[in-house]
Amino acid sequence: MFGMDQRLSGAAVCVRVRVCLFAVMLAMTAAFAMAQEPRVPYVPTPQEVVDRMLQMAKVGANDYLIDLGSGDGRIVVTAAKKHGARGFGVDINPTRVSEALDNARKAGVTDKAAFYQRDLFQTDLSQATVITMYLLPRVNMELRPKLLDLKPGTRIVSHDFSMDDWKPDAFVQLEVKEKYGSAPGQSDIYFWIVPAKVAGSWRWELPSGGKGGKPQPYTAMLSQTFQMVSGNASVNGRTAPLQNVKLQGEEISFSFTADLGAGPVKHDFKGKIDGESVSGSAALSGSRAQGQYDWNAVRSPRTASAMAHHAGQVQ
Numbered sequence: 135m136f137g138m139d140q141r142l143s144g145a146a147v148c149v150r151v152r153v154c155l156f157a158v159m160l161a162m163t164a165a166f167a168m169a170q171e172p173r174v175p176y177v178p179t180p181q182e183v184v185d186r187m188l189q190m191a192k193v194g195a196n197d198y199l200i201d202l203g204s205g206d207g208r209i210v211v212t213a214a215k216k217h218g219a220r221g222f223g224v225d226i227n228p229t230r231v232s233e234a235l236d237n238a239r240k241a242g243v244t245d246k247a248a249f250y251q252r253d254l255f256q257t258d259l260s261q262a263t264v265i266t267m268y269l270l271p272r273v274n275m276e277l278r279p280k281l282l283d284l285k286p287g288t289r290i291v292s293h294d295f296s297m298d299d300w301k302p303d304a305f306v307q308l309e310v311k312e313k314y315g316s317a318p319g320q321s322d323i324y325f326w327i328v329p330a331k332v333a334g335s336w337r338w339e340l341p342s343g344g345k346g347g348k349p350q351p352y353t354a355m356l357s358q359t360f361q362m363v364s365g366n367a368s369v370n371g372r373t374a375p376l377q378n379v380k381l382q383g384e385e386i387s388f389s390f391t392a393d394l395g396a397g398p399v400k401h402d403f404k405g406k407i408d409g410e411s412v413s414g415s416a417a418l419s420g421s422r423a424q425g426q427y428d429w430n431a432v433r434s435p436r437t438a439s440a441m442a443h444h445a446g447q448v449q
């Protein structure tokens with residue numbers, strides 16, 4: 135049996151527990167409301183800008199497009215209707231999602247275009263070959279590490295907002311008659327291709343005296359800032375800077391000139407990166423050494439992150 139004091143303190147504990155529970159529920163509701171609150175207001179991309187964005191990304195029937203913050207669905211619907219692409223849009227606002235579903239129905243593309251009420255930050259992007267967005271600079275920057283980790287070659291198009299020091303691979307500016315409702319304005323379109331991660335030390339061999347000759351070992355040290363790559367190559371005890379380095383998605387090409395023992399030889403490489411290896415072709419042109427060879431290089435283990443300029447971004 136509890137005494138009076140014990141019963142009183144029991145009631146007080148009960149009240150305290152209820153107050154605590156209420157406070158926890160309030161906090162949870164507030165957190166949920168914050169999570170559901172759009173971080174970017176709804177402003178639709180004018181149709182002519184949508185068309186140009188899809189054109190810049192060369193969207194086609196083999197593409198899978200994801201629009202982050204899809205509004206009334208116009209980007210995904212246009213990609214499906216005009217280019218035969220599949221994909222989906224996500225929006226935090228349920229009204230936008232039902233508008234988008236309606237628009238997909240009206241356009242007859244429900245077999246290709248889907249829409250979900252979802253936070254764009256909680257969305258799996260791994261299926262995408264193309265990502266489109268019309269968000270805000272700080273939201274783009276928050277997304278940037280995730281975008282840089284997508285499959286190399288994934289194309290990204292952003293209406294109006296950049297990704298700071300990740301410079302775009304292409305950029306256009308349009309004068310738009312009806313940018314904000316009936317008011318005119320300018321639209322900037324930024325286009326990027328997710329670069330493969332190539333930083334590190336790579337090695338390969340090529341025949342030194344033409345086909346059938348003794349294999350000549352090569353090494354190259356590459357450093358990378360987004361799609362910008364620089365470095366040098368070493369062969370036959372000489373080191374030469376890499377020239378004309380171009381990295382586009384998983385495609386890389388570069389040149390250098392090095393003396394293989396009988397005068398300078400220009401080397402031109404191009405290949406496709408696949409994780410820790412690259413394969414392609416090498417063209418050699420010099421007075422004594424000429425020819426076209428298969429090129430297969432591998433990255434030395436544990437050199438990748440050491441050579442990346444943007445830890446957590448490119449490697």
Ligand SMILES: C[S@@+](CC[C@H](N)C(=O)[O-])C[C@H]1O[C@@H](n2cnc3c(N)ncnc32)[C@H](O)[C@@H]1O
Binds near residue numbers: 202225255
């Ligand atoms: C500027 S509008 C762009 C709409 C559409 N992409 C277009 O270009 O016409 C941004 C959209 O993002 C949505 N949005 C804002 N924050 C979001 C979030 N965290 N997750 C998903 N959608 C969000 C808004 O509801 C709004 O519809």
